[in-house]
Amino acid sequence: MSSKLPEFPASPADKYRLPTDVKPSHYNLTFYTDLKSLQFGGFVTIELDILRDTSAIILNCSDDLDLKNASVHCASLEANQFQSAQIADKELGRVTLNISAALPAGSKAQLKIHYNAPLRGSMNGYYKSAWKNEGQTEYYALTHFQPIDARAAFPCFDEPALKATFAITMVSRSDTVNLSNMPATSEESYDPSSSPDADLASFVSTLAKDIQWKITKFQVTPPMSSYLVAFANGSFSYLEKKVVMPLSGRTIPLRVYATPDIIHQMEFSLDVTAKVLPLYETIFNIEYPLPKLDTLAANDFDMGAMENWGLITGRTSAFSVDPAKADISARKRVAQTQSHEVAHMWFGNITTMEWWDYLYLNEGFASLMGEAIVLGEVFPEWEVNAFFVAYHSNRALGLDAKRSSHPIEVACPDPNFINQIFDGLSYSKAACVLRMLSDYVGEERFLKGVSLYLKNHLYGTSVTNDLWDGIAAATGQDIRRLMDNWVTKIGFPLITVTETSSGIHVRQDRFLNSGAPDAEDNETIWNVPLGILTVDKNGQVHMDKAALLEDRERSFAIDTSMTFKLNSGSLGVYRVRYTPERLSKIAVEAAKEDSVFSLSDRIGLLYDVAELSKAGLTQLSSFLTLIDIWRNETNYLVWSGVLTKMGTVLRIFDHHANIDDGLRAFLRTLFAPLVQRLGFDFPAGESVDVVQLRKTAIAGALSGRDESVIQALRARFADFMKTGDDTGIPADIRASIFMAAARFGGREEFEALLKITENLANPGAKSAAIAAVGFIQDSDLIDELLSYILTKARDQDAVSFCYNGLASNPVTRQRLPAFFKDNYDAFSKRFATNSMLKYLVEACFGELSTQKDYDETEEFFKDKDTTRYSMALAQALETIRTRIVYIERSRDDLSDWLSKWEERSKL
Structure with missing residues (x-):
C-alpha cells in the first residue's frame, strides 16, 4: 500500500528569497512598548550596501506592522533624500519600497521606516504573555523570531545569511525591565529637557504624555542573523552568577529572569549555565564573544526554548525546578534544555546555517553537544549516553522509518515548509548521525574538526560540506563521501546478519516500519560503521570500530561460536536483525550481571x-x-x-x-x-x-x-x-x-x-x-x-x-x-x-x-x-x-x- 507523501522541493525557489541587490550591514532599532495599551512601535534605520543598481528596496515585513513614512538617504546622489512608495506582499511577508532614483552599485544607503503594531498573544514576533500578580492579570512582552518572524516586530532582511550588527534602544514604562541580546549601556527616565538625539526626542515626543517613560540603550551586537535578535519588557526579577572564562579570563555575568512568583525556581537553570558555558569555550577553543548571557522564562512560548544570542528564552517548564521538591526528571529536562541552548551560542549564533535547508547544523549539533557530550561531563551520574540512545535514537529512527520522512538536509523555500522541519529529524536524527561519525573517527579528532569548522566561519554562514571539510582536515578522511547519504537521503538501513562457516554475512536494506521496502524505496547504499563487538576464547572483549559496510552486502570473519554483537553501544543509526537463535543468545548474555554488553546495548x-x-x-x-x-x-x-x-x-x-x-x-x-x-x-x-x-x-x-x-x-x-x-x-x-x-x-x-x-x-x-x-x-x-x-x-x-x-x-x-x-x-x-x-x-x-x-x-x-x-x-x-x-x-x-x-x- 502506498500513501500520499508531501512533496520535497528539489532546490530553493527564488520566489521566496529576497533579491540580492542590497545587503544590510547595521540596524538602529528604536521602539516603545506599552504593556497597558498592549501596543508597540517605533522606527528602524538600516544601513545598506548597494550591490547592484536598483530603484527598489525589497525587505521582509509582516502585515501586523502598520508602516508609516519610509525614506531613503544615499550620499552618492545629488538629491540624497527620497520618500518611498510602499507595496506590500502579504503572501511573501515583504514590502517593496520604490524610490525615484536608482541607487548606484557600490554606494551605501540608509533606509528609515516608522511603524506601529499591537502586542498579540501569538507566541511569535514580539508578543504578550500573561501572569498573575497577587490575583491580577498583568502582561509582559518578549520575542520569538525563529525562523522568520523578526519581520513581525520590525521591517528587516529576515534571512539567516543576511547578517548585520544591531543597536537597540527600548522605550518603556519606567517601572518595567528591558532586556536584549547585549548589556545596557545606559538607562534613564525620559526628560524632555535633557536633549537626547534628535530622532529619539522626536519619537518620544509622540508618545503619551501622562506616562513616565524610560530609555534603555544597549551595546551594539556582533554581526548576527535577524532571527537571533531578542528583546523583552516586563516586571521581571532575576538571579545572577558570574563565571570566569578559561580562554579569555573575562568574568561573564549570567542571569536568569522570570516573573517574581517563579524566580526562585530558576536557580538550577542558572547553575547549569555556569557549569557548561566555560566547558564549551574550552571544547571549541573559541572565546564566548558576548559580555553577558541571560535566560528568560515565559509562561507562553511556542517551542521549548530559543537560543537568542545573549538572551535565551523558553517555557517556564523548560527552566524551572522547584527547590522544595527535587524532581529528578525536571532537573534533567532543565539541564538538557539549558545546555542545548548554550551550545547554540557557537553552533548557530557565531556560525549560522546559510539557509534553513541546513537547520540540522544548528539543532543536531546542539542536541549532541548539549545533551550528550557536555552534559555527560557535568552530570556523569545521569548516564546521559544511554539516555541519548533511549530518547534521541528512538525518536529519530521511529520517525525516519516512515516513507513520509524527509532527509536531514532538505530544501526549504516555502516559509510554511520551514516551520515543519523543526522535528525529530533535524534534531534527533542529525544528532545521532553526528554522534555515529564522532565514534567512528574518534571523539577527540571529531571535536578538533568541529573547532576548525567554526573558526573557518566565524560570524559567517555555512553549508554541510563546510562541516565535513573541517572534520576531514582533523582526521585525514574523506568525510564528504562517508557522510553524504546520511544527510541527503531519506531513511536509514536495516542490517541483516546471517552466520556462515567463516563468520557473518551482513546486508543493508532500507528499514520501513510498514514492512520490507519496494525496489524504489531501497536504492540508497549507506556507509555503515558496524561497530562489531566480539569475545575471544579467553573471554577478552574486542571492538572493531573500523568495520565499514560500504556496499549492499559483505562478509566479515569472526568466531560465531563466541559472543558477538553489531552496533556496540548502539551508536549507529540503523537497526540490526539477527536470526532468532542468535537473538536469544544475545538476550541471555545481556541479562547477566557481568554482561559484556553495556546499558546502551541493552x-x-x-x-x-x-x-x-x-x-x-x-x-x-x-x-x-x-x-x-x-x-x-x-x-x-x-x-x-x-x-x-x-x-x-x-x-x-x-x-x-x-x-x-x-x-x-x-x-x-x-x-x-x-x-x-x-x-x-x-x-x-x-x-x-x-x-x-x-x-x-x-x-x-x-x-x-x-x-x-x-x-x-x-x-x-x-x-x-x-x-x-x-x-x-x-x-x-x-x-x-x-x-x-x-x-x-x-x-x-x-x-x-x-x-x-x-x-x-x-x-x-x-x-x-x-x-x-x-x-x-x-x-x-x-x-x-x-x-x-x-x-x-x-x-x-x-x-x-x-x-x-x-x-x-x-x-x-x-x-x-x-x-x-x-x-x-x-x-x-x-x-x-x-x-x-x-x-x-x-x-x-x-x-x-x-x-x-x-x-x-x-x-x-x-x-x-x-x-x-x-x-x-x-x-x-x-x-x-x-x-x-x-x-x-x-x-x-x-x-x-x-x-x-x-x-x-x-x-
Whole structure:
C-alpha cells in the first residue's frame, strides 16, 4: 500500500528569497512598548550596501506592522533624500519600497521606516504573555523570531545569511525591565529637557504624555542573523552568577529572569549555565564573544526554548525546578534544555546555517553537544549516553522509518515548509548521525574538526560540506563521501546478519516500519560503521570500530561460536536483525550481571526488537519474550524503554479486551514486585538511579492496573484535595498520582486537576496535570474538558491537553478527530502564525488505527490547505495504515503468546 507523501522541493525557489541587490550591514532599532495599551512601535534605520543598481528596496515585513513614512538617504546622489512608495506582499511577508532614483552599485544607503503594531498573544514576533500578580492579570512582552518572524516586530532582511550588527534602544514604562541580546549601556527616565538625539526626542515626543517613560540603550551586537535578535519588557526579577572564562579570563555575568512568583525556581537553570558555558569555550577553543548571557522564562512560548544570542528564552517548564521538591526528571529536562541552548551560542549564533535547508547544523549539533557530550561531563551520574540512545535514537529512527520522512538536509523555500522541519529529524536524527561519525573517527579528532569548522566561519554562514571539510582536515578522511547519504537521503538501513562457516554475512536494506521496502524505496547504499563487538576464547572483549559496510552486502570473519554483537553501544543509526537463535543468545548474555554488553546495548536491542516486530520482520512475541528474559533488570532506563514500547502496544490493542487484559497482567508481574521492594517514598540521599527506578516502577504498575498501587496513589491525591497539603505527592511520582486520580476518579478529581493546570506558579505540577486530566472516563467531564481547551486554555496548553492524555485515553481517542474537524476553522485562525497546528494534527490523528479512521481522515483533509502541516498529516496517515497491518499481522501471535505465558505463570 502506498500513501500520499508531501512533496520535497528539489532546490530553493527564488520566489521566496529576497533579491540580492542590497545587503544590510547595521540596524538602529528604536521602539516603545506599552504593556497597558498592549501596543508597540517605533522606527528602524538600516544601513545598506548597494550591490547592484536598483530603484527598489525589497525587505521582509509582516502585515501586523502598520508602516508609516519610509525614506531613503544615499550620499552618492545629488538629491540624497527620497520618500518611498510602499507595496506590500502579504503572501511573501515583504514590502517593496520604490524610490525615484536608482541607487548606484557600490554606494551605501540608509533606509528609515516608522511603524506601529499591537502586542498579540501569538507566541511569535514580539508578543504578550500573561501572569498573575497577587490575583491580577498583568502582561509582559518578549520575542520569538525563529525562523522568520523578526519581520513581525520590525521591517528587516529576515534571512539567516543576511547578517548585520544591531543597536537597540527600548522605550518603556519606567517601572518595567528591558532586556536584549547585549548589556545596557545606559538607562534613564525620559526628560524632555535633557536633549537626547534628535530622532529619539522626536519619537518620544509622540508618545503619551501622562506616562513616565524610560530609555534603555544597549551595546551594539556582533554581526548576527535577524532571527537571533531578542528583546523583552516586563516586571521581571532575576538571579545572577558570574563565571570566569578559561580562554579569555573575562568574568561573564549570567542571569536568569522570570516573573517574581517563579524566580526562585530558576536557580538550577542558572547553575547549569555556569557549569557548561566555560566547558564549551574550552571544547571549541573559541572565546564566548558576548559580555553577558541571560535566560528568560515565559509562561507562553511556542517551542521549548530559543537560543537568542545573549538572551535565551523558553517555557517556564523548560527552566524551572522547584527547590522544595527535587524532581529528578525536571532537573534533567532543565539541564538538557539549558545546555542545548548554550551550545547554540557557537553552533548557530557565531556560525549560522546559510539557509534553513541546513537547520540540522544548528539543532543536531546542539542536541549532541548539549545533551550528550557536555552534559555527560557535568552530570556523569545521569548516564546521559544511554539516555541519548533511549530518547534521541528512538525518536529519530521511529520517525525516519516512515516513507513520509524527509532527509536531514532538505530544501526549504516555502516559509510554511520551514516551520515543519523543526522535528525529530533535524534534531534527533542529525544528532545521532553526528554522534555515529564522532565514534567512528574518534571523539577527540571529531571535536578538533568541529573547532576548525567554526573558526573557518566565524560570524559567517555555512553549508554541510563546510562541516565535513573541517572534520576531514582533523582526521585525514574523506568525510564528504562517508557522510553524504546520511544527510541527503531519506531513511536509514536495516542490517541483516546471517552466520556462515567463516563468520557473518551482513546486508543493508532500507528499514520501513510498514514492512520490507519496494525496489524504489531501497536504492540508497549507506556507509555503515558496524561497530562489531566480539569475545575471544579467553573471554577478552574486542571492538572493531573500523568495520565499514560500504556496499549492499559483505562478509566479515569472526568466531560465531563466541559472543558477538553489531552496533556496540548502539551508536549507529540503523537497526540490526539477527536470526532468532542468535537473538536469544544475545538476550541471555545481556541479562547477566557481568554482561559484556553495556546499558546502551541493552536499550538499543530492546528498541530494535520492538520495531522489527512492528515491521513484521520478527514476531511481536519475540519482543515480549525478550522482556520476560530481562525481568530481573535493575536499570530504570531499560524499564522505561519497556514501558514506552509496551505502552505503544497497549494503545494499539486496547480495544481487544482479552489482549488488553493479558498485557496489563504481564505488566503487573514486571513492575509490581519493584514497587513492593522500593515503596512510594523518597528518602534523602538516594541515588538518581533508585529514584528513577521507583518512579518507572510505579508508572508501570499503574499502567498494569495493579489495584494496590492504584489505591495508594488515589489516597495521596484524596488527602491533597482534603487538606491542600501536597507533601504526600512527591514530585517524581506526581504524574502517576495525577493520572490515577483522573483515570479512576470523578468530578472532584477532575476539577482539582483542572485548577492545577492553571497554576502558573508551579510549572511542574501544571504540566503533570495537563498530561493527566485527559485520562478522565466520564462523558460529561470529557465534554467540559474539550470545551475548556477550545475556549479557555492557553494556546501552548491547548495542544498539550490533546497530545498527552486525550490521545492516549481509549475513551477519548476517537473523540479527538471529531473535535478537531468541528473546530477546524477556529484552530486554523487561533494558530495561524505559530507551529501549534501541526502538533494538533499529530495529536488528534496520530493514534488512530482502523481503515475507517484512515478513510475519514483522508476525506476530511482533501479540500483543506495543508501547506502548514503537510508532513504531520502524511505521517499520521502512514501511521494509521501501518497500524492496520500491524494489528492484522500480530493479533494472533500476541494472543497466543499471552495465553501460553498465563499457563506458565500458573505453574
